[in-house]
Amino acid sequence: MVTCQELQDLNLSKLNTAVTQWKQMLDKLVILADGGDGGINAADLERKANAADWKGDNATVTKAFTTTTARQFDDMVTEARSIHKILEEAHTNLKKHQEDLKTTIDTWAKKYVYIDEKGTAMYSGPQREVPGGPKEQTSQEEVDQAAREVGRILEAANETDRIAARALRKHAQSKYDFDETGYKGLKDADRQQGIEDADAMVKLASKGDGMTDDELKRFNEISKYHRDNPAFAERFATKLGPEGTLEFWRSLADPGRGRTPDPDGDRAKLLAKVQDNLGITLANATRVDTPEMQAWKDRMIELGDDPIKSKSGIPSAPYGFQVLGPLMTEGKWDTAFLNKYGEKMLEFERKSDDPVLGGPKELWENRFNPAQLSYPPGGTKPDSDPVANLMEALGHNPEASLQFFNGSSGKGDDAMSNWDYLVNKDGEGAREWPTDDDGKTTGFKNLGHALESGTLGYAYDDKPPTIPPVHTDAEIAARDQRTLLMDKVVDHYQSADTIDKQDGIRDSLANMAAGHIDSLNYTMADWGGTGEASGRDDLFHAKDSHLRDFGEMSSKNFLRSLASDEGSYETVSTAQQVYGASSMSAQGADQEAALDAGVKSVRMHGLLDQARAEAIGHEFADDKDRRNLELEKQGEWRNFAAEAATGVGVAAATALIVPTGPVAVVAVPLAIETIGGAINTHVSTETMQYLKDHEFDNFDDSVAGIDKARDDGRRNAMTPLLNYAEAHGMSEKQVGDLAERAEGQYNNGGHLGDTGASRGW
16 A cells, blocks of 8 residues: 555655566667568468468468567567556656645645645644644644545555556566557556456356455455446446345354354444445445446336345345345446436335324344344444435535425325425325334434535535535536425425424525525515515625525425524534625625625524523423523534634635634635636534633522523624725724624624523523
């Protein structure tokens, strides 16, 4: 494995010399094989040998030897050309990897992030409080991002080294002959190596549960090497076949008869990695466009409702949907396959929903003969609900998710939209999501992941996430479809009760709100239907940013329901802070418009702060100390923005500081337009570690705690406005008038978030 230090110190001059010398050798061999310089060559020798009138033994022995020797020159050219190409591309790639590493290290060094010889990243600069130190200390999230960037470069360098070395070793295997086949380059070598390894892995997979731990490790190693190799994925999937794929995982995961792996044992840990690697391999295979893979996908859909029996003879026979399900939680599966597969699964489940036999829980639980199909058992992944597995797969494929929630299952009078069936829990005919022994439904978390990807346009766990571009007609149409789906989300999740009934979905809803904070701000700037008359579209650049009005009442209730919870409040408030500052910067030199944008952002903060404050008051009505502590937490965690700069340029807005320690990473849209379109910033939110390191002074019957929290909220809401005022030299009178406007809007926002539920204060 190439280390960070080795790649930095790598001397490529010898490799470059080898490239040059092999090019010279290739040119000479081409002349010997085909001619061109007027001298003797193998092609002429073969023609003369075939044309000569051979007699006796010469006709059978000498002629054959001569023509075979002549053809060996062609093989020499083939092998020399292959070696030269491998060396040349290896040199080109390694040089680029080396340059990328240097650039990355230098870039992060300016932010006081040090990369050691192993590629580990760490903050190495002075603390913020030190005189002359950085105004804003690099966050842990940024340090982690530096480590990921270096890791990707090293991984690519190792991939180049591995493919090239293996290709050269293959050429060196034959001592007495030249290879009649070669490689067109590293990509071709990777493809051929993938096919070879896939054949070996299929042979290994034929052992099923008979695979030893060492063989499982080997399977994981090879699968990891070829995670991005479509040739490996397709070869493995098609040679194993749909039935073979299901039987392989069925046998490996739960052989039964006392041989099912101990959930806490080493083999279970190995199987967890096999599950991920096998899933990624199959996901990659589904995206290969060949007739063989299309047949594989069609047959896999057909097998969904078939019981998959074990070759060992145990009676448990889970459905194909259940066996494939755990393998679908990793990787990006083909869009069309996910939608067809999901449609058939929902049709099958809905037909099986019986008042006597039971619904989804009874269908999928198979409690009489359970099969352990997901690893690690009892982990964060769904255990036996294939619909939850499907949601996780959709969470990794935004296009498929968007299509799926616009689709339906059933025919004629039995048709039902997927949205109504899966999301509208209390609607007629809606799905009763299975619960575990504790009465919780883990599947709602997966449902949230699917909705995240569908509404935001990137996989819910992308690191870092990036907002999709909106340049082409197709990209704009996709953006419109995402905001349309978000409109349905906002309309449905208007109450905390609705959200809480789907335990586990709240974090995803907060991320969706943060990702659509621009449209939510646009929507809320329509008090009493005055949006059009007040120039709302121009202020928010609604047309260029492709914003959607979600409805003021729905949006208000949605935001209020989210803000009542600490974690989702932090996510949305942070996004609002970032978006509000950028919306001021987006107005450029138009001071009046910038202040209007800032004041409208203050109103949003008022709504969020009031909703959170009254939720605390309601929750801790009989415990004032705890209530005051929670309110202080509300204000304290937001102090990160106290020095946030708001200028008139892109750089100022993108320099906004966010808390450290990622709990949720969201791509927050900014109002600023650049040549490439709307830019975005990655925001992570958390309950500040500060609270664990400091004790708060909470006095009995203390109103100070409440006042402090509200004061912090107001100060944070005003920070972008005050920074703007200072940067533009506004007079005291102007600042006073601005503060009065902002106070009114903040209080107005608070009225929007007030439900009268704060009794007990």
